[in-house]
Amino acid sequence: MGKTEHVLEPMIAKDIKKKRFLVEATKGLAFSLLSSKKAKLQDAYSNEYLNNNFSLSMITPTSRK
Secondary structure (H helix, E strand, O other), X not given: OOHHHHHHHHXXXXXXXXXXXXXXXXXXXXXXXXXXXXXXXXXXXXXHHHHHHOOHHHEEXXXXX
């Protein structure tokens, strides 16, 4: 291992962990919004599709009463 590899490898690993954390946090936020009926899914999606391809653009806020 070279000097550069000792520096870059931990930085890349940290970025990957951070990205994974943000993806999971986004899913948690969306789940809480959907559970409290403050948002709804735009279309019907299967659970497998949502687990693999979820993004916040799939949900929309509900109209307030």
